Amino acid sequence: MSERFGEAFGPGPECPELDALAAWRDKQGPREPYMESHIEDCAYCQSELALLDEELSAVPDASEMKDLAWIVAALKQNPPLGKAPVSQGWLSRLAEYWRAQPVAALSWAGATVCLLLVAGLTWRDNAGLGPIPGAGSGPPVYRTTQMELESPLGDVAAPPEEFRWSAAAGAVRYHVQLLEVDGTVLWEGTSETNSLRAPVEVEALPVPGKTLLWQVQALDLQGNAVAESARGSFRVPAAGLQ
Amino acid sequence: MPAPLDEDLVQRIRTLGDPVSRRRLAGELFEKHYEKVALWCLRYADSREEARDLAQEVFMKAYQALDNFQGDAKFSTWLYVIARHHCINAIRGKRERFANQTVEEMAEEGLGSNQGEQPSIDEQIDAKASLASLRQWMQQELDETERQVMTMHFVHEMPLQAITRRLRLSNSSGAKAYVVSARRKLARASARERARQERSREQAGGGVL
Numbered sequence: 001m002s003e004r005f006g007e008a009f010g011p012g013p014e015c016p017e018l019d020a021l022a023a024w025r026d027k028q029g030p031r032e033p034y035m036e037s038h039i040e041d042c043a044y045c046q047s048e049l050a051l052l053d054e055e056l057s058a059v060p061d062a063s064e065m066k067d068l069a070w071i072v073a074a075l076k077q078n079p080p081l082g083k084a085p086v087s088q089g090w091l092s093r094l095a096e097y098w099r100a101q102p103v104a105a106l107s108w109a110g111a112t113v114c115l116l117l118v119a120g121l122t123w124r125d126n127a128g129l130g131p132i133p134g135a136g137s138g139p140p141v142y143r144t145t146q147m148e149l150e151s152p153l154g155d156v157a158a159p160p161e162e163f164r165w166s167a168a169a170g171a172v173r174y175h176v177q178l179l180e181v182d183g184t185v186l187w188e189g190t191s192e193t194n195s196l197r198a199p200v201e202v203e204a205l206p207v208p209g210k211t212l213l214w215q216v217q218a219l220d221l222q223g224n225a226v227a228e229s230a231r232g233s234f235r236v237p238a239a240g241l242q
Numbered sequence: 243m244p245a246p247l248d249e250d251l252v253q254r255i256r257t258l259g260d261p262v263s264r265r266r267l268a269g270e271l272f273e274k275h276y277e278k279v280a281l282w283c284l285r286y287a288d289s290r291e292e293a294r295d296l297a298q299e300v301f302m303k304a305y306q307a308l309d310n311f312q313g314d315a316k317f318s319t320w321l322y323v324i325a326r327h328h329c330i331n332a333i334r335g336k337r338e339r340f341a342n343q344t345v346e347e348m349a350e351e352g353l354g355s356n357q358g359e360q361p362s363i364d365e366q367i368d369a370k371a372s373l374a375s376l377r378q379w380m381q382q383e384l385d386e387t388e389r390q391v392m393t394m395h396f397v398h399e400m401p402l403q404a405i406t407r408r409l410r411l412s413n414s415s416g417a418k419a420y421v422v423s424a425r426r427k428l429a430r431a432s433a434r435e436r437a438r439q440e441r442s443r444e445q446a447g448g449g450v451l
Contacts, residue, residue, distance in 0.1 A: 005396040008376035009389075019323045023314035043381040044397070047389045056322055060281050061410075067290040071280040074294045080301035081269045148261070154306075181298035182291075209335040211299045230265050233302050 011044050021048055078183035082215065082231040147218060149232035156234050159203040163214060167194040168227035171218035178202060179213040179231070186212070206236040248274070248317035256309060268308060272301045275318065279325055285408045286329035296332055300325045330398050379431040384424050387411075391420040 016024065016035070024035050039045045060068050147168045152160040163176055176196050178187040187202050206212060211233050218227040246254075251271045258264040279297050287293035304324050311320055380389060390409060394400045395417065400408070406416030413419055 004373070004376065005392065006399075008373050009380060009393050010397040012377075018326065019315070019320070022319045022323050023312075026315040026319050041381075043377060043384075043389055044393060047386070047393045050386055051390055052319075052322070055282060055285075055326070056319060058278075058281055058285070060277075064281065064284060067284055067293070068277065068280055070290055071284065071294045071297060072276045075276045075280065075297060075301075076273070078298070079269050080272060080298045081265045081305055181295045181302075209332070211295075211302070230261060233299075 009044060009047075012042065014038055015042060015045055018048060018052075021045060022052060025049060025052060074182060080181075147216065147227040147229045149214070149216065149229050152214075152234040153232050154234060155237055157236075159206045159236055160198050160234065161203065162195055162197050163216075164195040165216045165229060168218035170220050170226045172221050173219050175217045175219060177215050177217075178205070179215065181211055181213060181233075206234075209235065209237060211235045249313055252308060252311050252313075252317055265305075268305050271317075272304065275321055278318065279321065282322065282325045283329055285410070286333060286404065288404075292332075296325075296329055299332075300328050303328060330400065333400050333404055334398075375432075375435060376428070379428050380424075383427040383431050388420050388424040388427070391417045392424050395421060 015038070024031060024039075039049065148166045150164040150166065152163070165174070168174075173190055173192050174194065174196070176189045176191065177185050179185050186205055187199075189196050189199075212235070213231045213233050215231045216229045217225050220226050248271060251267065255264055255267050255271065258267065276297070279300055280293060283293040283296040283300065284290065287296055300321070304321055307324065311317065315323075380392070384392070387409065391405055394405045394408070395402060402417040402421065405411075406418075409417065411417055411420070
């Protein structure tokens with residue numbers, strides 16, 4: 001009987017997918033008469049819409065507040081997309097601000113140049129010109145944007161035997177981390193090329209259906225990070241391990 | 243300056259070629275929805291740790307699918323659809339536990355195969371009842387909560403315990419009570435239909451004689 005209930009309560013051939021139902025719900029202006037009449041007669045779509053309305057307007061009750069705060073704090077601690085590289089953040093922000101607000105950005109740029117000119121002239125009058133100590137020294141800084149993870153990514157048929165990523169300029173070795181989605185490090189390894197063979201213990205790590213993350217950091221001769229990839233995710237579906 | 247709309251932010255993210263900027267801006271967009279997604283996941287998960295993992299995965303899926311966002315629905319609705327599919331699939335992943343639980347629950351409820359003299363509730367629902375009749379009875383006989391519970395249990399294959407938590411049902415036996423009452427209502431509707439058919443047959447037979 002359970003199968004028949006599933007069939008009877010489940011979507012019929014004319015029922016829209018949940019995303020189409022959601023789009024219909026959000027639609028501004030006139031709606032398709034076909035959808036209107038279908039939903040009016042369809043218990044499944046009505047049930048899905050009721051759940052959609054309820055979940056979208058959900059507010060936490062007192063008993064959920066503590067757990068909710070804990071989860072939000074955990075997400076902030078380990079953002080799902082990883083933390084943006086600090087060295088590059090302000091440059092990216094500036095470029096983006098320039099694209100979004102060109103007039104305001106131009107005004108700020110003009111004001112900044114004027115300030116710098118005044119400050120520079122004042123300093124030269126007071127201290128004279130000379131070389132800046134330490135200029136040109138220190139490790140070279142490379143852009144981090146060219147380093148991409150290649151595999152494993154997404155759903156994979158079997159536990160990964162190898163991790164591959166694109167090479168980064170100036171890197172002499174790479175540090176690879178395999179993590180839980182909460183950021184817990186499960187395994188770390190290093191490689192001098194842009195791939196690393198996974199040891200047997202790593203091949204045994206994936207739990208069916210569980211997402212794991214991995215990330216690569218490129219290091220120079222002195223061990224300074226010259227590039228860092230975004231966190232990639234992969235999952236071995238239950239069928240892949242059987 | 244008013245904060246940009248989520249949908250505008252998605253458009254801007256899609257124009258960014260630099261993966262670092264793209265990821266950073268998407269991260270900012272997602273952060274606005276941490277609480278909402280966390281709440282959705284919390285109501286589907288068994289624990290806050292599981293909810294945290296689900297929320298992480300939802301945002302990663304959303305990031306991977308960002309180029310598919312058409313703007314037909316609001317961004318928050320689109321994100322919800324991803325969260326809903328992901329959470330239900332995760333619960334389905336615990337299929338083995340669910341299967342055992344269902345058998346136990348069915349036995350406990352007396353809804354499974356008939357062990358004694360009395361027919362079980364399911365057996366009272368005419369096995370020959372058409373899907374169209376079942377759908378009609380569901381529409382006419384069940385209330386909204388019963389329909390939701392039946393859909394989540396029999397279509398989305400969610401365990402009753404998870405449905406109780408998800409729908410925040412406060413009665414003592416939670417979703418189980420709604421399944422029982424829904425099945426009883428369907429059995430009554432089935433019995434009425436059988437009686438109606440028998441009367442029709444008798445009337446037709448009497449007419450011939």
